[in-house]
Amino acid sequence: MNTASRLEQLIVGALLASTALVPPLFVEAFPYSTAPMFAAAFDEIWSYSLKDADGKVLSNDVYGLRTNPNWYLEDFYAVKFPATVVAPPTRAADMETVVAHIRETGRARNEKFPLQLRAICCGNVDGSRVGVCRRGEWTIEDSP
Amino acid sequence: MNRITRLWDGLFEPRRAVGYELLLLAVLLKAVRDAVHYLTMSAEEFQQIDPFLPQTLKVVPTGWVAWMPVDLALSQALQRGLALVLLVAAVLWLLKRSFVIAPLVCTICFGLLQSLHLSHMFNYKHQHLITTWVMIVFAVVYILRQANFRIALRERRFWNEAVYPAWAAVLIISFLGFQYTYSGIEKLRQGGLQAGSGVKLQLLVHKGNASFDQLTRTSPAARLILEHRWMATAAMTASVIFETGAVVAFFIGWLRPWWALGLAGMHVAVILSMHIPFLPNTLVLCWLAVPFAWWSLAFDAVRSRLFSTARPVVSTS
Numbered sequence: 001m002n003t004a005s006r007l008e009q010l011i012v013g014a015l016l017a018s019t020a021l022v023p024p025l026f027v028e029a030f031p032y033s034t035a036p037m038f039a040a041a042f043d044e045i046w047s048y049s050l051k052d053a054d055g056k057v058l059s060n061d062v063y064g065l066r067t068n069p070n071w072y073l074e075d076f077y078a079v080k081f082p083a084t085v086v087a088p089p090t091r092a093a094d095m096e097t098v099v100a101h102i103r104e105t106g107r108a109r110n111e112k113f114p115l116q117l118r119a120i121c122c123g124n125v126d127g128s129r130v131g132v133c134r135r136g137e138w139t140i141e142d143s144p
Numbered sequence: 145m146n147r148i149t150r151l152w153d154g155l156f157e158p159r160r161a162v163g164y165e166l167l168l169l170a171v172l173l174k175a176v177r178d179a180v181h182y183l184t185m186s187a188e189e190f191q192q193i194d195p196f197l198p199q200t201l202k203v204v205p206t207g208w209v210a211w212m213p214v215d216l217a218l219s220q221a222l223q224r225g226l227a228l229v230l231l232v233a234a235v236l237w238l239l240k241r242s243f244v245i246a247p248l249v250c251t252i253c254f255g256l257l258q259s260l261h262l263s264h265m266f267n268y269k270h271q272h273l274i275t276t277w278v279m280i281v282f283a284v285v286y287i288l289r290q291a292n293f294r295i296a297l298r299e300r301r302f303w304n305e306a307v308y309p310a311w312a313a314v315l316i317i318s319f320l321g322f323q324y325t326y327s328g329i330e331k332l333r334q335g336g337l338q339a340g341s342g343v344k345l346q347l348l349v350h351k352g353n354a355s356f357d358q359l360t361r362t363s364p365a366a367r368l369i370l371e372h373r374w375m376a377t378a379a380m381t382a383s384v385i386f387e388t389g390a391v392v393a394f395f396i397g398w399l400r401p402w403w404a405l406g407l408a409g410m411h412v413a414v415i416l417s418m419h420i421p422f423l424p425n426t427l428v429l430c431w432l433a434v435p436f437a438w439w440s441l442a443f444d445a446v447r448s449r450l451f452s453t454a455r456p457v458v459s460t461s
Contacts, residue, residue: 004309008288012311015284019318023326030207030259031273031280036327036387037420041335043343045351061199068267069348072334078206078263079194122350123343128373130346 028076037070042090044123044133045069050102053112063105065098092121095138103140113142158306159313163439167431168282171275174424175234175254182227182257190220194266207259217263226253226260240297243290247283254279274320275424281315303443313436317400320428321391324407328388339384342377346370352418365416383410394432404433 004012023034048065050058060066061081067089068074085101086093099117106115121134190196195203195218204210205217216222233250236242258272286293289309296302331339338344349369369376386406393403408429411422 004311005288008309011284011288012315015281015315016311016318019315019322023322028206030255030262031276033270033273033323034326034330036330037270038344038348039327039331039334041331041338041341041344042347043338043341045347047351059199061197069351070267076206077266077268079203079266080201081199081266082201122347129371130343130350 035073035076037073040069040072040088040090042069042088044090044121046086046089046092046119046121048086049118051116052106053114056112058106058111058115062109063102065102092134093119095119095136099138099140100144103142103144106140107142113140115140158310159308159436160306160440160443161303161308162443163431163434163436164282164285164308164312166439167278167428169238170427171279171282172234172238172250174275175230175250175279176238178254178257179227179231179234182223183231185220185223187220190223193264195264200266203263205259205263207262208255209259209263217260223257223260226257229253230257237286240293243286243293247286251276251279251283271420271422271424273323274428277319278316278428281312281319284315285309285312316428317394317432318391320425320432321394324387324390325392328384328386328390331384332388340377340381342373342375342380345376345380346373349376349417352420363416365413366418369413369417379410379413382406386410397435401433401435404429408433 018032022029022032026032027034045067047067048060050060050063050065052058064082064085066081066084067086068084069089071084071087071089085098102115102117106113117138117140119136120132122130123133125131125133194200203214203218205212205214209217230250230253233242233246233253236246237250255276258276261272262268285308289307292307293302296305296307301307335341335344346369349366353363353366353370369379386403387410390403390407393399408426411426411429414420414422415426
C-alpha cells in the first residue's frame with residue numbers, strides 16, 4: 001500500500017533536491033529563499049524626517065530618504081520606489097548630496113521653501129541600551 | 145544500522161494521517177481565510193496598497209505571477225477570481241470530495257494569490273513561504289496516493305492505518321531546515337562575528353517600536369530586549385545558531401523537537417517585540433516539535449474516550 005512507484009520516487013527526489021539547490025541558485029524563487037530579513041550587521045541606524053515651510057511632513061519615499069533595515073532586499077521587491085539617497089541607513093549620508101537632491105526634488109514638486117530636514121542616529125548609548133546618539137538639522141532654501 | 149534508524153526517530157516510516165491532517169486543516173483554513181479576505185476586500189482598500197501610491201515608480205510582478213502583464217497582476221478582478229476558485233477548491237479538499245483537481249487547483253491558486261500579495265507590497269515579509277510549500281507537499285501526497293486514500297476512506301481505514309508516505313514529513317523538514325540554515329549562513333556571511341550582535345537586535349526592536357525620534361516601548365518583550373544588552377546578545381546569538389544548525393538538527397530525531405521549539409521561541413519573541421506576524425512558521429515549527437508517534441497516541445486516547453466502540457488500531461507499517 002505504501003510502496004512508492006518509480007514516478008513517485010522521481011517527483012519526491014526532485015522536490016527534495018530542490019529544497020537544497022534552488023535557494024542558493026536563485027536567491028528568491030517563491031517559495032524558496034536564501035534572502036532573510038535582518039541579515040545585515042550594523043551598530044547604528046539613521047532616520048530622516050522632512051517638512052515644508054508650513055510644517056507639512058513630506059514623503060521619505062519621494063525624497064529618497066527611505067531607511068529600510070532590509071535595504072539589501074529591495075532589489076527583490078516587486079514595488080519600486082525612487083532610489084534612496086541615504087542608503088545604507090547604517091552610516092551617515094553625504095549631506096551635501098542629500099541637501100542638493102532635496103532642493104532639486106522640492107523645486108520640481110513646487111514645495112513651500114524653506115524645507116526642514118532632520119536626521120537622528122540611534123546606536124549604543126551607555127553600554128547596555130540603545131537610543132539617540134547623534135542629531136542633525138538642516139534648513140534648505142530654494143537657492144543654495 | 146539500528147543506531148542510524150534511531151537517529152531519525154522513525155522519520156522514514158509511513159505514518160498515520162492524524163498529525164498530517166491537522167497540519168493540512170490549518171493550511172486549508174488559512175487558504176479559506178485568505179480567499180474570504182480577498183473576496184470581501186473593497187475597491188477602496190485594494191487601492192490603498194503600495195503599487196497605487198502616487199510615489200510608486202513601477203511594479204515588477206514577482207513569484208509565480210512574474211510572467212503576468214503588470215496591469216493584470218494589479219487587477220482586483222484577477223485577485224477576486226483566484227480567491228473564488230481557491231475557496232471552492234479548498235472546501236472540496238477539506239471535505240475529501242476531490243483528490244487530484246482540488247489539491248492541484250487549490251495549491252496553484254494559493255501560490256498565485258501569495259505571489260500577487262507580494263507583488264502588491266513594498267518591504268515584503270517572508271511569512272508565506274512555508275505555508276505554500278506545505279500545501280505543495282500535501283497536494284503531491286494526495287495526487288500520488290489518491291487511489292490508496294480513496295480506498296482507505298471508503299473502507300474506514302484512513303485514520304487507523306499508516307497511509308501517509310514517509311517522504312511527506314521529509315519534504316517539509318528539508319524545506320524548513322534548508323530555509324533556516326541558509327538564513328543563518330547569510331547572516332554570518334553579511335555580519336561575520338557581528339551576526340549575533342545585541343546592539344543590532346536592540347536597534348531593530350527600537351525601530352520596530354519607535355516613531356521618528358521617540359522611544360515608544362509598547363511591549364514587555366521589547367522592553368526586556370531594549371534594556372538589557374546581554375539578553376539581546378544572547379537572543380541574537382541563539383537565533384543565528386538555531387538557524388544555521390536547523391537542517392542537521394531537524395533530521396536528528398531526539399534533537400528535532402528541541403530545535404523546532406527553539407526556533408518557534410525565536411519567532412514568538414519577534415512577534416511580541418517587533419510585531420512581525422511569523423505565525424505560519426511558528427505553527428509548522430510547533431507541529432514539528434511534537435514527535436510523530438504522539439499524534440497517533442493522542443488521537444487514539446481521545447477517540448477511545450469519546451467512542452467506546454472505536455475500531456481497533458491496525459498498523460501496516
